[in-house]
Each structure stands twice: as structure tokens, then as C-alpha cells.
Amino acid sequence: MRLYNFVCSLLRFLVAILFRFEVVGADNIPDEGKYIIVCNHKSWIDPIFMMAAVRNRRIIPVAKKELFDVPVLKNLLNKMEVIPIDRANPSMSTVKAILSQIKQERVLGIFPEGTRAARNEFLPAKPGVALFAIKSKADIIPMSLVTRYRVFSKVRVVIGEPISMEEYRNRKVTKEEYPQIAQAMMDVVEVNYDLNKEGIM
Numbered sequence: 001m002r003l004y005n006f007v008c009s010l011l012r013f014l015v016a017i018l019f020r021f022e023v024v025g026a027d028n029i030p031d032e033g034k035y036i037i038v039c040n041h042k043s044w045i046d047p048i049f050m051m052a053a054v055r056n057r058r059i060i061p062v063a064k065k066e067l068f069d070v071p072v073l074k075n076l077l078n079k080m081e082v083i084p085i086d087r088a089n090p091s092m093s094t095v096k097a098i099l100s101q102i103k104q105e106r107v108l109g110i111f112p113e114g115t116r117a118a119r120n121e122f123l124p125a126k127p128g129v130a131l132f133a134i135k136s137k138a139d140i141i142p143m144s145l146v147t148r149y150r151v152f153s154k155v156r157v158v159i160g161e162p163i164s165m166e167e168y169r170n171r172k173v174t175k176e177e178y179p180q181i182a183q184a185m186m187d188v189v190e191v192n193y194d195l196n197k198e199g200i201m
Contacts, residue, residue, distance in 0.1 A: 012052045023053045025159035034138035041111035053157040059109040060101045102136035125186040127178035144193040
């Protein structure tokens with residue numbers, strides 16, 4: 001935990017120097033409970049913005065497995081407990097690792113689009129995030145990153161109100177429903193993005 005806190009403090013320091021960083025809705029992240037942060041993804045730096053924005057909970061990020069091919073980076077990612085995932089074909093061990101972290105009340109940070117989208121576009125959400133939420137009985141926190149990704153430009157991180165997943169906990173969810181549920185999460189992210197982009201985009 002000390003390493004995590006040190007890394008996050010360093011990231012906040014760097015972000016504060018390089019960008020005009022603003023967090024809206026920080027109090028929408030409860031101090032305890034099972035939650036998954038879902039966020040739009042347009043740049044490699046997005047996980048840094050996510051971790052810098054959240055101060056009251058530890059974030060367990062999910063990252064593409066290719067990043068673990070870099071020896072030095074792999075060591076750091078492992079120490080930060082980042083979960084590697086094969087985006088094309090997630091393994092059962094990966095799913096179990098993700099569910100285990102959520103059940104321990106660590107906040108999962110995930111980008112449901114699966115890959116980076118163009119600056120003014122949103123990609124369809126992958127169904128996995130819905131499965132993670134339902135199987136772990138976690139609620140969703142939508143996070144919208146609004147920025148042009150230019151040094152010294154404005155970065156607005158909008159943290160929306162938690163989305164309850166309770167309605168799915170007492171019934172069987174069909175395979176066909178998972179993409180729809182995941183997309184409903186991302187729709188909230190996109191709406192909050194559009195509502196907060198004035199003066200930035």
C-alpha cells in the first residue's frame with residue numbers, strides 16, 4: 001500500500017505540473033463497498049488521470065497483457081497489482097483475479113471500450129464489465145475524462161453518482177443482456193462527458 005500511495009502522490013505531482021487538473025464529483029466515490037469505475041479511453045495517459053483523481057480508495061487497474069512484455073514495466077505493474085488481460089480472449093484466471101479483487105472491496109478501474117477511441121468518439125462497451133459487476137455484486141461509478149491531452153491544457157475528471165446494479169442480483173442475466181448492460185454504463189459516461197466538455201473540447 002505504501003508503494004501505491006507513493007506512486008499516486010508522484011502522479012498527482014506530475015499531473016499538477018503538466019496539466020490544469022480538476023476533479024468534479026470526488027465525493028461520489030464511497031469510502032467502502034464494492035465498486036467498479038468505468039471510464040472512457042482516448043489516450044495511454046488515462047489510467048494516470050484515473051489514479052490521480054481518486055484519493056479515498058485504492059484502484060486496481062486492468063491493462064492489456066502486452067504491457068507486461070516490458071521487463072521493467074512488468075515489475076512495477078505487478079507491484080501495483082495491475083491485472084493483465086487478453087482483450088481478445090480473457091482467460092478464466094483473469095476473470096477470477098478481477099472478481100477476487102472486487103470482493104475484497106478494492107475498486108476496479110476499467111475502460112470498457114477495450115481500446116483507445118478517437119478524441120471525439122466513443123466505442124461500444126465490451127460486455128465483460130457487466131459480468132464483473134453482476135458476479136461480484138458491485139455497483140458502478142461512471143468516470144468521464146474530458147481533455148485535449150495537450151501539455152498545460154485543462155483536464156476535467158467527472159465522477160458521476162454510483163449506478164446501482166441491484167436489479168440484476170436476484171435474477172438470471174442472459175448472455176444477450178451483458179452487452180446492453182455494459183453499454184448503459186458507458187452511455188452515462190458519454191452523457192457526463194458531453195455535459196462537461198464546454199470550454200475544454
